[in-house]
Amino acid sequence: MIIAERKPMPEIMEMISGIKKLLILGCRGCVAVCSAGGDKEVNIMVEAITLGKKLKGETIEIDQDVLVRQCDPEYLEPLKEKVKEYDAILSMACGVGVNFLAEQYPDTLVLPALNTTFYGANLSSGEWKEMCAGCGACVLHLTGGLCPVARCAKHLSNGPCGGSVNGRCEVDPNTPCVWQLIYDRLKRLNLSENMRKIMPIRDWTPSGEGGPRRRVREDLLP
Ligand code: SF4
Numbered sequence: 206m207i208i209a210e211r212k213p214m215p216e217i218m219e220m221i222s223g224i225k226k227l228l229i230l231g232c233r234g235c236v237a238v239c240s241a242g243g244d245k246e247v248n249i250m251v252e253a254i255t256l257g258k259k260l261k262g263e264t265i266e267i268d269q270d271v272l273v274r275q276c277d278p279e280y281l282e283p284l285k286e287k288v289k290e291y292d293a294i295l296s297m298a299c300g301v302g303v304n305f306l307a308e309q310y311p312d313t314l315v316l317p318a319l320n321t322t323f324y325g326a327n328l329s330s331g332e333w334k335e336m337c338a339g340c341g342a343c344v345l346h347l348t349g350g351l352c353p354v355a356r357c358a359k360h361l362s363n364g365p366c367g368g369s370v371n372g373r374c375e376v377d378p379n380t381p382c383v384w385q386l387i388y389d390r391l392k393r394l395n396l397s398e399n400m401r402k403i404m405p406i407r408d409w410t411p412s413g414e415g416g417p418r419r420r421v422r423e424d425l426l427p
């Protein structure tokens with residue numbers, strides 16, 4: 206899922222200075238699962254902004270709503286007329302949601318309440334770990350299911366950099382060297398020979414280096 210975290214409140218308060226009527230819009234997708242932008246967090250945001258404005262002696266009118274997903278036109282369409290009543294929408298979705306709202310509601314200011322950070326897995330309550338960088342050319346079949354793009358600080362494709370010490374990454378000793386993990390896992394799976402397969406120089410175009418990516422599946426088009 207996409208992991209995001211709330212921006213610092215002073216940054217949010219600065220963003221909404223001058224806004225008189227605000228719609229705070231949450232999302233029940235990934236950001237709800239990672240406790241950044243779901244129903245509970247929207248309630249907290251309403252309270253925090255109300256209190257912040259009160260302390261400054263300012264007034265603001267706030268409405269709130271939470272959509273099933275902010276990245277799907279099906280859920281945005283019903284709000285199309287209503288959003289025109291607001292000076293701004295404070296979106297508590299990931300950056301995808303904010304972009305999509307901005308495109309779908311061209312006359313309404315859309316502000317991000319979250320910082321979108323990475324694609325990750327839930328390790329435990331309150332702990333997430335990056336696992337994929339959305340590179341568009343997956344090599345996990347060669348690396349025992351462990352990603353060298355997202356999990357190696359240098360994004361190396363053909364083994365470790367030589368700086369790892371006792372299985373830890375030289376860039377951050379608190380992080381295991383993913384190439385050590387890949388080696389150990391391939392060995393365990395009797396696939397050690399994969400370490401000898403040279404991956405060609407990576408073409409970063411599928412990862413978005415050539416511009417924003419778009420995918421069309423003809424079989425699903427209306
Ligand atoms: S190789 Fe690319 S697609 Fe596969 S997990 Fe890593 S970043 Fe994601």
Ligand code: SF4
Pocket residue numbers: 356357358359360361364365366367368369370373374375376377381382383384385
């Ligand atoms: S020590 Fe391992 S994880 Fe860290 S940069 Fe080098 S190869 Fe990548």
